[in-house]
Amino acid sequence: MPEIKKLVLDDPDTKSADIVAGNVDALKALLPDAFKEGGIDFDVLRQLLGGAVDEKDEKYGLNWHGKRKARQIALTPSTGTLLPCPDESVDWDTTQNLMIEGDNLEVLKLLQKSYAGKVKLIYIDPPYNTGKDFVYPDDFHDSIKNYLSLTGQIDEGGQKASSNTESSGRFHTDWLNMMYPRLRLGKTMLKRDGAIFVSCDEAEHPRLRVALDEIFGEENFVADFVWAAGRKNDSRLVSVSHEYIVCYARDKGYLTELKVEWRQRKKGLEDIYAEYERLRKTHGTDYAAMTAGLKAWYKNLSDSHPAKAHKHYNRIDKRGVFFPADISWPGGGGPKYEVLHPATKKPVTIPARGWITPDPKKMQDWIADDRVEFGKDEKAVPTLKKHLRDGEYQPPYSVFYQDGRAATKRLRTLMGEDVFDFPKDETVLQELIEMMTGDDDVIMDFFAGSGTTAHSVMAQNALDNSRRRYVLVQLPEPLDPENKGQAVAAAFCKDLGKPLNIAELTKERLRRAAASVKVGAPAFDGDLGFRVYKLAPSNIIAWEPEPTDLEGTLLANAEHLVPGRTEQDVLYELLLKLGLDLCVPIERKDIAGKAVHSIGGGALIVCLADGLTKDSFEAVANGIVNWWKELAPAVDTRVVFKDSGFADDVAKANMAAILNQNGILDVRSL
Incomplete structure (x- = not known):
């Protein structure tokens, strides 16, 4: 007789992805000889790996107290869930963007099944190790309970750790224990052609580099971007006025194989083009006068103007602005054929290194197309026109200057208050996003803070009319009105009628940034919304029998779902645990008076209704079968019911039988 398998809290389908199990399965597929009776025979594994196994006691690497536990925490599945919050969202029904409130360690675990291997770019600006509070003690046994305590949602212990001062003896250790598991989980999110960018300062840059070498592989290091943000005059020895953005590729060799090129648009171009248009309207086709005017314009620019860096583009012809580039063969030893001057008809002087192209016909094509500039006579060596466009x-x-005060001023204007300390510059992040992402790519930031990453995604989408998506994660860390450093931010939340925590500031910045982007690009009709989800314990009640009252425990657990949770809460946990996108379409249909939901075009069908009796189950079952046939999903369908929704086991068994007979074999209950 077919049966409906019950989903319990310890079931793999109710947890986040088990990374350890995935690693074991991959190793088993590659080296099956190393497995005996379900376990790994390490002696055989060492033989199979030969010289690749390093058994020396001393080896190069970064070690600290707690590293083993930090690695284990990253590998431990989460039993939590993300509760949907449509009322706090913008454009819930249409948006593809996510703003998740929660401890990023747990959230990254929960997102594994749905988003692993799908993120193109991760940018994070984690807490700098400056001696202030930042460390959240990750509880190996009950991290969800720990999170609720840290964010003031329960009254038990587990408050934020004390200030991480250098005198504590664990100054670097505490920071590494916080960062290491999050970076490991972040790596699994990246696509093969993806990359991570991590902002940091001098305090932990050396250790961050070695930790990332271990997690990503030293061969996948791309660059340290050095961000000069403005001189500081508060130092006795050296004014340290820069920060780092450390970049690692998920697979740098793959990027090389694909011949991927990261490119940024030069700054100041719009001002150059504007001056060109002004000169064209004034002088028409008098290119000599236009060229003189452009050179004079460059001369009058301040050295800090971004267009000044392109002052060599100071000539104008019918195609626009250009500069006369060297036409000789790089390195010397190039071809030396005859080229005639167009006016004197005599051979011009050949460059000492020879011509840049070995093909005389190609040279003649360039000349015919007016891409070669000649001197007054044949004595001058020609040049090759390189047009700005x-x-x-x-x-x-790898080194750039961007005044750090500018972003603070813009955010102050946007928010009306200084509610964030040291926000990152959205224009800098926008350049990173433009450089390596395109339409439909996913950008993630799991230390969202002021929401700069999302602002940058929206601004770049409006600029190139793309559909990039963002996924933000931010801890709803409480704001203390009595704390001088948090008083303004706390008052801001209070004035909005919002809870006093940092995540509320992030969400408000997203709303205001979206409105600002729309004002700047009124024709843009792309996605400016976001869905809010909040980390919480699972909707499924854990089975914890009371030895002294087994009968009472059974009665108390007759309903397996947490009281007060909604049907929507359960639906989105199923999406999460079954690996479906959190923005996948959900359709609802009433079948025989019962609400039935189709998720992902029929990949998942859910009925959480009560009252499935012998008089109603058949109509519901047949209705589900008919709808499933209409949907014709390309993948196997899973159907989920609420266990307590069945009147008895007979109705439950018969439901499974009808569905199985019609080809739906995966039927579960909660």
Whole structure:
């Protein structure tokens, strides 16, 4: 007789992805000889790996107290869930963006099944190790309870750790224990052609680099971007006025194989084009006068103007602005064929290194197309015209200047108050996003803070009319009105009628940034909304029998769902635990008076209704079968019911029988 398998809290389908099990399965597929009776035979494994196993006691690497536990925490599945909050969201029904409140360690675990291997770019600005509070003690046994305590949602212990001062003896250790598991989980989120960018300062840069070498592989290091943000005059020895953005690729070799090129648009181009248009309207086709005017314009620019860096683009012809580039063969030893001057008809002087192209016909094509500039006579070596519009993009420089005060001023204008300390610059992040992502790519930030990453995604989407998506995670850390450093932010939340926590500030910044982007690009009709989800314990009640009152425990657990949770809460936990996108469409249909939901075009069908009796189950079963056939999903369908929704086991068994007979074999209950 077919049966409906019950989903309990310890079931793999009710937990986040088990990374350890996945690693074991991959190893078993590669080296089956190393497995005996379900376990790993390490002696055989060492033989199979030969010289690749390093058994020396001393080896290069970064070690600290708690590293083993930090690695284990990253591998431990989560039994939590994310509760949907449509009332706090913007454009819930249509948006593809996510703003998740919760401890990023747990949230990253919960997102594994749905988003692992799907993120193109991760940018994070984690807490800098400056001696202030930042450490959240990750509880190996009950991290969800720990999170609720830290955020003031329960009254038990587990408050934020004390200030991480250098005199504590664990200054670097505490920071590494916090970062290490989060970075490991972040790596699993990335696509093979993805990359992570991590902001940091001098305090932990050396240890961050070694930790990332271990997690991503030293061969996947791309660059340290050095961000000069403005001189500081408060130091006795050296004014440290820069920060780092450390970049690692998920698979740098794969990027090389694909011949991927990261490019940034040069700054100041719009001002150059504007001056060109002004000169064109004034001088028409008098290119000599236009060229003189452009050179004078460059001369009058301040050295800090971004267009000044392109002052070599100071000539104008019928195609626009250009500069006369070297036409000789790089390195010397190039071809030396005859080229005639167009006016004198005599051979011009050949560059000492030879011509840049070995093909005389190609050279003649360039000349015919007016891409070669000659001197007054044949004595001058010609040059090759390089037009600005053909060279707008360049590889990103690893060192750049961006005044750190500018972002603070813009955010103050947007929010009306200084509610965030040291916000990142959305224009800098926008350049990173433009450089390596495109339409439909997913960008993640699991230390969302002021929401700069999301602002940058929306601004870039409006600029190039794309549909990039963002996933933000932010701890709803309480704001203390009595704390001088948090008083303004706390008052801001209070004035909005919102809970006093940092995540509320993040959400408000997203709303205001979206409105600002729309004002700047009124024709843009892309996604400016976001869905809010909040970390919480699972909707499924854990089975914890009371030895002294087994009968009472059974009665208390007749209903397996947490009281007060909604049907929608359960639906989204099923999405999460079964690996479906949290923004996947959900359709509802009433079948025989019962609400039935189709998720992902029929990949999951859910009925959480009560009263499935012998008089109603058949109509519901047949209705589900008919709808499933209409949907014709491309993957196997799972159907889930509420266990207590069945009047008895007979109705439950018969429901399974009808569905199985019609081809729906995966039937579960909660």
